[in-house]
Amino acid sequence: MKSIVALQDAVTPWSDGLEPLDAELDAIEWELPLILAEVDLLDAEITVLDRTPSEVDERRIRRARRKVLAARRDLTNQAVAAAGMAGGAA
Template sequence: MKSIAALQDVVTPWSDGLEPSDAELDTIEREMPLIEARVELLDAQITVLDRTPSALDERRIRRARRKVLAARRDLTNQVAAAVGMAGGAA
């Protein structure tokens, strides 16, 4: 039986600890409000998957959507300010 070996280099270079870099951790920290808002929206949507949404459920989903949009706007403005672009998303 022949063994199969890769003939090409690995696409992603192997890291010693496979730990995220400081820059990656900073990016995750900066994006955390948006990540949390998306999780909240997903949670609200999952809640009503198997039943008809009540008025309270609909308000919760709308509030979560607005929170996602606000977090996206804030993140876009932060990135634009960091890059030095004039203006911003809002």
């Protein structure tokens, strides 16, 4: 019986550079409120995929959309403030 062996190196060889950088982790942490708001919106939308949305479902989706918009507004204002520019998104 012949053994099957890969003739090439692995597509992604293991190296120390595969871990996320501190700057990448900071960016994820900075955007976490938006990420969580988008997850809430997605969850609300998935809930009504296979049925007609009730009034409670519609309120939940509207609330989740407002939460996403507020998180985007806050991140935009923080980015503008960090860049030292005058004015903001809201």
